Amino acid sequence: MSNTLSRSYFESSPLKIARDLIGKILEVKTRFGLVTLEIVETEAYMGRQDPASHAYKHKTPSNSQMFMEPGTLYVYFTYGMHYCMNVKCWPPGTPGAVLFRGLRPISGFETLYKLSGKDAQIKLKDLTNGPAKLTRALGIDKSFNGYDITLKDSNIKILNNPGYNGRVVRSPRIGISRNIDKLWRFYEANCEFVSKHRFPSKAKPVVICRKNT
Numbered sequence: 001m002s003n004t005l006s007r008s009y010f011e012s013s014p015l016k017i018a019r020d021l022i023g024k025i026l027e028v029k030t031r032f033g034l035v036t037l038e039i040v041e042t043e044a045y046m047g048r049q050d051p052a053s054h055a056y057k058h059k060t061p062s063n064s065q066m067f068m069e070p071g072t073l074y075v076y077f078t079y080g081m082h083y084c085m086n087v088k089c090w091p092p093g094t095p096g097a098v099l100f101r102g103l104r105p106i107s108g109f110e111t112l113y114k115l116s117g118k119d120a121q122i123k124l125k126d127l128t129n130g131p132a133k134l135t136r137a138l139g140i141d142k143s144f145n146g147y148d149i150t151l152k153d154s155n156i157k158i159l160n161n162p163g164y165n166g167r168v169v170r171s172p173r174i175g176i177s178r179n180i181d182k183l184w185r186f187y188e189a190n191c192e193f194v195s196k197h198r199f200p201s202k203a204k205p206v207v208i209c210r211k212n213t
Contacts, residue, residue, distance in 0.1 A: 023164030035108030055095030
């Protein structure tokens with residue numbers, strides 16, 4: 001039985017998947033070699049139920065990947081200089097996605113530094129503790145928009161990690177101006193690979209459980 005997450009896994013709610021992805025392994029075959037990372041921070045975007053979602057109003061050419069098959073990447077360009085990577089959730093035609101915000105590198109450190117264009121004086125955590133940083137470190141750009149991560153020969157896969165036992169926190173999302181009080185951001189407690197930001201609302205972070213309970 002494959003350890004790779006299948007398409008059916010991503011048919012669930014973005015909210016459920018955003019929490020469940022914490023602790024799972026992201027495996028990426030880059031042009032410089034294989035890197036593996038543990039997912040430590042995510043955000044859920046709930047499509048037409050969520051004014052902060054790119055797909056809140058209707059389908060457009062720029063957000064069409066959010067309506068595709070579950071397990072499809074939605075990569076968008078922001079602030080004229082950064083890429084952000086999401087994975088499509090829910091069945092085809094129903095928009096929803098999970099944003100990758102923070103990753104803990106496990107292997108392929110040299111590759112991450114090379115793709116980031118950073119030297120070894122930069123701390124490892126500063127390569128992947130934010131959505132724009134991690135895409136740069138993985139060589140992810142708009143060419144990956146619509147990429148299917150559930151295929152057997154995919155260069156990007158997410159793997160189960162049954163031994164993970166970190167504490168998971170939920171909090172308001174970061175960098176949005178609507179629906180700011182929803183606790184739809186999930187991250188590993190006390191993890192230096194999680195992005196550091198002030199919250200846009202008065203809602204407080206909540207420790208929900210250990211990941212395997």
